Amino acid sequence: MAERRQRRDAERRDSRLVAEYEAHGAGWFWQSDRRGRLTYLSDKVARELRTLGIEPIGAALTDVFRVDSAWVETERTLSFHLSSRTSFTDYSVRPAAGGSGAERWWSISGRPARDELDRFQGFIGAGSDLTEQRRAEAEIKRLALFDALTGIANRQRMRLALEQTLAQAQAGGTHPTGLFLLDLDRFKAVNDTLGHQVGDELLKEVAQRLQRTIGDAGLVGRLGGDEFKVIVPNEGDRDRLGALAQRVIAALSLPYHIDRSTLSIGCSVGVAIAPADGAGQEELVRNADLALYAAKADGRGVHRFYREELLHGAQNRKRLEDDLRRALAAGEFRLAYQPVVSTADARIMGYEALVRWDHPQRGAVSPAEFIPVAEECGLIEAIGAWVLDTACAEAATWPDHVRVAVNVSPIQFANPRLPALVAGALAATGLAPHRLELEITEGVFLNEDASSEQMFRALKALGVRLALDDFGTGYSSLGYLRKAPFDKIKIDQSFVRGAIQPGNRNAAIIRAIVSLAETLGMETTAEGVEQQDEIVLIRGLGCSHIQGYVYGRPADAGTVRAQLDAAEGYAVPIGHKTSRAPRHRVLRSARLELAGERAEVRVRNISPAGAMVDGVDLPAAAIGYPVALELEDGLALAATVRWVDDEGRAGLQFDAAFDLEWLNQPVPRRAA
Template identity: 65%
Template sequence: MPILSRFAKPQPEVVDEEAARALRLVREFENNGPGWFWQTDREGRLCYLSPKVAKVLEEAGLEAVGNPLTSVFQLDSDSPDTERTLGFHLTSRTSFANYSVRAAAGDAERWWSISGRPQIDALGRFGGFMGFGSDLTERRRSDAEITRLALFDGLTGLANRQRMRLSLDQILSSPNAAARPTALFLLDLDRFKQVNDTMGHQTGDVLLQQVAQRLQRAVGEAGLVGRLGGDEFEVVLPDGANRDCLAELARTIIASLSQPYFISGSSLSIGCSIGIALSPDDGGESESLIRSADLALYAAKADGRGIHRFYREELLHGAKSRRQMEDDLRVALAQGQLHVAYQPVVSTRDECIVGYEALVRWTHPVRGPISPAEFIPVAEECGLIESIGEWVMRTACADAASWPREVRVAVNVSPIQFANPALPTVIASALSRSGIAPQRLEIELTEGIFLQENNASDRMFQSLKGLGVRLALDDFGTGYSSLGYLKKAPFDKIKIDQSFVRGATMPDTRNAAIIKAIVTLADTLGMETTAEGVEIQDEIALIRSLGCSHIQGYVYGRPASTGEVAAQLASSGGRAQPIGFKNSRAPRVTMLRTARLELADMRGEVRIRNISSTGAMIDGIEFDGNEDVREINVQIEVVENQLFDARLRWAKDGRAGLQFAQPINLDRLNGPATRTPKRT
């Protein structure tokens, strides 16, 4: 009997107690826990559903118990965990787990995860399905928020770089991508950094939000708009076949983004440049299309900003050329291919040389001399400008120390160097190594430094003046400067840009008046003035009469080596001798056309070689070598059937120079074959 007692059946009261305990635990879990239970009969109809879920479905208008599971719950077919339908598992009597479902009607935001398995009794008979579920709503909302943060820009709400790339990849990989061109706009805001630096990042963020709104309105439903970061935006237009429409949209965007913005009581103005590329011609894949649009954007900014440019094949060649120049420039700096030349700065009072401007030059071993206009922008873009600038600074100071007279030396400093807090240390080191007095060094700054007008700029000015060096404002009148800012910027000199100097002696020009106004301004502020780009000797007298204190230009010589500078200062007593043309002349237009010439009672045909508003050079006319032709009056048919009075000024080897009695309007000429402006 003791052995049999091991197999004795539990007493009924014990079974009832355990069942009650289990039921209480299930009820507690169903009412207060995250999960719930369900059960179906052999036909797949629900015969049990936890009350809290049944209530939700009832509020959605669904009667759960007694209806098929597949008509109560709708499967999320996009879920990666869903391999088969619910109906398949119910029919095949196979287990399933973690299927995402929602109510077949009503609240589409409520989601559950359900699992189930078939119930088989001891005799192998199928009795329906039994399973459990849990609420997925908050998890899916959290996942959706994570996805949103991953694919959308948090500041503007636009698509971010990742989503834009995914969308572009999807569009370009579609089966009809080759037959349906896609346009890609890359946008860069002009002058945004200035706003950010002067007004603060909070204002900059509000500005970006307003830019995003305007850009979205301008594009509308035509494409997807995104922010790549900073002040860079992108637009993908799936149907970009019509270039005229794309150009019009680009102009609309630029006009919209360039309108004033009103933020915190201030009116702000920025601009926008756009680069456009089209697939498949400009790139069949995302990477190549983005590269093409980026090159087009670079061209738009290089051409003056505030415009759009389409990608062209030559832009890629230009980019490769710039990259090659960048590589060559690194080698040049390392191998000493750069050198410094010096152009004299002459006093208008006594024509004494008061200083020289240091100009960096590059002689390429294969290409020969390369213009600074080519390699300096490349140096600024690739980060070499500070290394080059420091080398020029040290070289110029060292060379100046060897000159026989203590004249000044001027060194250009780029806005990138000016923004570097280490600049005063670099200058102090160059002065210390060379031993020259600080007042002999003149730092030339362009008006580009005013784009970053802030406290850092004021501190830099104070530091430079604390060293004792002189400061000059270069290319005055062509950049972004503010006259109000000049009142507190501690410049010692203003350099008048050569665009105002050239042609100043010609009639009907306002250049002389502009120069006079700049000189008056400089005198009022206690600053010297240097006229740049003086090339003609008769400009010297004009510049002197307008009160300008110094002259710089080819009229006093081209840039020379430090050895030639030393020889010049030693041999001439520091005085400069003007060279080159003595008189200015009107700009000439090269041409080749026949014209009728009448001289006294003779007439014949000549050829016009070049012409200006005041005279012309002709050939096809011969004179006796002993004859003085300078006072001979003629008439020449410059315009068809119309003769103009002129006077011969010289004649040699079948050619002659004419001076018109009255200036003529060159626009009246009947289409010359070629026109090439000559230097004055």
């Protein structure tokens, strides 16, 4: 009697514990008969199934639950275990009905139940709720495969998708695959000037436009930053891929309206096609990237297909990079100096230091070829430091009024150590700070922020001069001139070229720049002056300095010393005046008077500022002496000898500007 009472109490206690567990815990229980039909299911799960239209009691277990195929953790089905009467553990299941909206997951386990005579009675088991776990895992998976900002596929998903697409194409035969790599043009300027929040909104709109343009033709993904990728399966026709790339460029180049601002950017596209441009993922992506590089090099806003020459070019750049890494240590660089001449009196006021590379096998390598490579591979700062140190050391031997100009790349300008490097070069060489001019391009203003202003202040605190190089060719803004403490504006040669021609607007542009610079207390240098008649124009427009081949090509330090010594620091123009009609009296006889002595000479290359004469044997001691150059009809020009050579030639600088139109006047006939 007492024993039965104890058993009943134990059963009631167990029932209460089970009920409490089922009601408030994460677990639940189930039981089936010998045919696999549910005879018991915890109430909370049964109620949930009924809301989905499933009546669990009396239904087969396999009609109530199905193994979740998205989370396969077993090779066997529930039906197998029920028919074979074997245990199973932690099977992930979902409701067998209810549609995709039934986002419920459970984990169930079961084992066969037997009576005292070892006769099979059915299954008993337990389950637990996996819904939150599965949702968390799905979110993790989504984050792992989708871009958090734009919601499109990320780099990892695009890599897996391209790998799968290429594998299927290989297995199925010759199905081609098109691959686009995209890079946004001018996005960095937007991001830096308007902030990352606007930049993020812009990227979201770009992703939406890209998806709408591609549509069902392919998979769109973001690799990071402003780089995107598009996989176009089963498409290898260059015309159709080219047309699609053009539609992408057109769509992404339309104006964007964000935060009350209208923004305009562009897009460059590189295209590669598998298997012709690479059967494997790595090779295909590399070749699409080379095509993108070519698109950007061709002016941006275009698409380019991969071609074999691009790989050869990349390999050449790699060899050039390898050679660059040892060139500095091997002493293969040298500096050439081009004079900067005052328009007022043709005096040489300074030189621009230009780096040259004498390759042991290739010979002279153009700066236009190796400077971009040096910037890409991170060598520009080391080369720039060498240029700075060398230029300061050589300029320290020049006369005190002669300055040296050194180019500073945007990469160097962004380095907080630049002021220390400049101060170190000045201290080591003894060059006065005001004799060093740092030429900075407008590219530094793409990252215009507090650090840029701080850099300008730090450099000016050293006492060096600052020049804005290639003004008018980049992201020109009057705001730069208002904020940055420049001492000089260098007018790009593209404005000088053709300015002498009637009707050309470049002269008006130069005049406007000079007027602006004068208002701000800045000097101006016109770059790329090659013809003598351009000197008169530049002087008339008010430029304070001239730089170009008209006063000589870049020369080594030894030649610079000779120039400064031979002509007492004055420059004589060379070359021809080409913008007016040819004359018959290019060579004319004249007389040169020096210290009371007269000699017949021939006049060559005459300009408003001076002339070169030959047929006279002047000693070097004549340099700096006043002379009179008497032309036909008694016209005498006061001048100073600026240089002489061993071939009977001499360079003269006129004391006053000479009107060249006089040479075009008819020659009067003399009486017989």
